[in-house]
Amino acid sequence: MEERICRCNIPANLQKQEMYEKIAEYIERLDPEQCVADAEYERRLGICNACDSLIGGLTCKYCGCFVLARAKKVTQNCPKPGKNMWL
Ligand code: SF4
Structure with missing residues (x-):
């Protein structure tokens, strides 16, 4: 499968710590109305962390997103073909 790059414009070639900082900055800039509640966020991340489609602990192999x-x-969902794992 072709490797995809996340469309949130966070460069994929940063050191891991810098990557986490950029992702945190990106999330901070989101409109709160665009964001799920903390409990839902943690639930989704727990599912991703247990998923064999998570690459390097950061990106989803199906969409390339962090x-x-x-x-x-x-507005986002899990892009796994045939099964949204977050539901
Ligand atoms: S397939 Fe779904 S659960 Fe798995 S890493 Fe991608 S977004 Fe997360």
Whole structure:
């Protein structure tokens, strides 16, 4: 499968700590109305962390998104073909 790059414009070639900081900054800039509640965010991340489609603990192999960013957004879902794991 072709590797995808997250569309949140966070560069994929940063050191891990810098990547986490950029993702945190990205989440901070989101409109609160775009964000799920903390409990839902943690629930989604727990599912991703147990998923064999999570690459390097950061990105989903199906969409290329940083799951820390994707899971925060109300309008996003799990892109696993045939099964939204977050439901
Ligand atoms: S978004 Fe879905 S397919 Fe991707 S890592 Fe998370 S649970 Fe797995």
